[in-house]
Amino acid sequence: MLKLHHHGAASGVTGSCHQLYLDDQHSILVDCGLFQGEDLERRAPGEHHIDFDLSQVQALIVTHCHIDHIGRIPYLLAAGFRGPILCSQASAYLLPLILEDAIKLGFTRDRTLVSRFLEQIRSQLQPLDYHHWHALPAPAVGMVRLRPAGHILGSSIVEVALPNKKRIVFSGDLGCYNTPLLPDPDAPEAADLLVLESTYGNRSHEHRAERSQKLKQILQSTLENRGVTLIPAFSIGRTQELLYEIEDLLHNLNGDQAMAQVPIIVDSPLAAKITTSYRQLQHLWDKEARHKISSNRHPLDFDHLITIDGHRQHQELLNRLQVSAEPAIVIAASGMCSGGRIVNYLKALAPDPRTDIVFVGYQANGTLGRRLQQLNAPTEVEIDGQPTRVEASIHTLSGYSAHADQPDLIRFVASMAFPPKCIRLIHGSPVAQKGLANCLKRTFPGIKVELAATMASAPVKASVSST
Template identity: 65%
Template sequence: MKITHHGASNGVTGSCHQLWLDSQHSVLIDCGLFQGEERQRLGDDDKQIDFCLNGIEAVIVTHCHIDHIGRLPHLLIEGFRGPIYCSNASAELMPLILRDAIALGITSDSRLIQAMLGQLERQLRPVEYNQWHAIDSDAAAMIRLNPAGHILGSSVVEVALKNQQRVVFSGDLGCYHTPLLPDPVSPERADLLVMESTYGNRSHQQRSQRTERLKQLLSNTLADGGATLIPAFSIGRTQELLYEIEEILFHLSKNAVHQRLPIILDSPLASQINRRYQKLQWLWDNEAKQKVAQGRHPLNFEQLITIDSHQHHQALVNRLAKTGEPAIIIAASGMCSGGRIINYLKALAGDPRTDILFVGYQAKGTLGHRLSQMTGPGKAVIDDELMQVNAKVHSLSGYSAHADQPDLIKFVRKMTTLPKQIRLIHGTPLAQKGLAQALKKQFPGIHVELAACLGNRASVNGAI
């Protein structure tokens, strides 16, 4: 077996891994964009697809975050016309996510955008979970997808080669007992497990702890009379937050004060994804399904106000800046690298009554990372302007959609037969090293290696 890493070998963005099925045929597992410092290191003139497409028979998508699918349009531009396999939910969500990515990164021409999305949809091959499917290739390989618990439609990918060896790509693994989503499903066995390590060297807060902190922030927002800004990814994190906020408000329903607190979702993309999530309720976990059966609406509750048009967005920003009235605002982008959250930060970050709550990974080099490191008042460049930040900054690690070290170890332990070898990807060298040490301690018979030790993006080509 041979795997070539075209991204996420020593970082957490740009996931793209080429698995060779034999000497002439291969498949790509994901084709994602680099973000933050990892993108900056490439330079503006760097070609997005800098590897040869000869022999690439198919792409297998683990899930629809942009760092896993963002280079797919570039792959199509380069002439790739093979099948793109993914779960049913990912096939529903992918065109929504890539429409924005194409408009921001390739072209704003609506006809070209529609043409690219049309080509993408012609190549999509949705597959059911827990069923083996033959890859359209002369290499006679099979694939099977199972839930990864990261976002709706996220998948653990198993590849069975014709020589009976099996390679498993974890994709991004979610935490166990994540709202809305079923738990990650571990494979039966693997000769090689290629596993993410984003939080491989740390543990998250428990769900009960994070919910209590979120509840406290809601109350503080009312008491302070200011806004709480939550930068959140449109897919996954936004839905999880709304689910938890609805739960808090449901139990505080007798409190008239909390009933007046508006929960504002200001993201057209997140609104569209919410509707798809509700369409795909059959994929929700049992807890969420029971709430729906009781007549509750975890993603569309009474206090939720959705802002779609830019005109209404700007009017709300101006109103909050002028009145200082309390509100919870959830807006993209999750790393404050663009989107409507920027206007809220420009208008409200200087107000000491404002709270900024980070609930996910902030890549180095992004505004989100710089703000998340602030421990008191200071200055930050927001939209190319140096601004005073007096807002209180909070981080809730328990809302990460990525498994922490205990859950990553649990994913391995739940395999029927332990893997012969584990290769760690999608993590900083420090995170990979921390997880490797823990895995070696728990499973001394497994050979563990770090993709970060194999070289940089251009040179990684590790034979297994």
């Protein structure tokens, strides 16, 4: 009997944390992420803290470096966890950057304390190569292997092999097939239990060509209206993918010099650091992206790309955009508008009808991003505690999601040489889990499908087992 506890993302999209028991005395954690939006509102105050026993936890395995998968690591260390943190080579490179930013925003700006924490993190990190089996800290109880997940740079599918020959696979967050920059998800051969994300389990995304065309039309509208296009984007993954696609649009303008002169502004110090890291890790890019480099194109470092660093520079740009009639495209964090510099842009520019706000990623229930996304007419919205009249045009480009949609999730399962005996759906709303479950049952009638959302004894935490 396999025993698996969900300490988050059983019936929601954020707070991923899953405890797999290898035997009666040993377990591992897969991810330890923050709750956001509605998932956070449903929890009691202070429940970011670790509220489960760590005495049997041998290791933490990180699938990737999004904050809803790593944001509770500071709490984990504060609770006394000193085991290894296993992840891909790229994730080991990126994780301290992401957590440094999170610590400064949510814990302390004391440089000594931040440095001490990062030193502790680095001492526990154990980078693993893809496609190779590695012994878990208690080697008699299992092995682990990582495979590329295609979600963001360094994202991983986690395979755990137990001495009894059972194979458990955690998909982590799966990327779409044919995503810019990254290789496609690399499905394992087999699994007794596949723990599968379902963020967009009941949806289909736009195709890449369609989303690029829509983005081009919005950018042309920005030029014609002499307004600003605001794109809330996660600092890691989405920002780099957007830059890649914008560079491609600019490269194929066929003489449209006016569009070529519009500044592309990245206003996020963290996103700038991550983009630099992406450029340094070009060997992990897919063939298409590496070919562009060999053709003397620079998808993440092109003409008219401007990076804003300090707060003073940010404020000067914001003031200028408010009073001028200069078109610009601004990419800023956070991706769900729950904080960061995008909030300042929204307060200043959302009342201007020349502004376009473009959502290119998942907006969790309860976030400002979701509230704005659902607007269908000018209205007043509270932004950072300030009532703000929103006259801007709102757009959603679903094809830019870093999450696989229903067809891609089905394709992932179908590409396994031996179908899994059981699939448990996590990391999705109950509606998304149910939609994917129904499709899986129709497509693979011999596979048992479980919904973590319906198995949970409470909406935020489930303790379930699978034979």
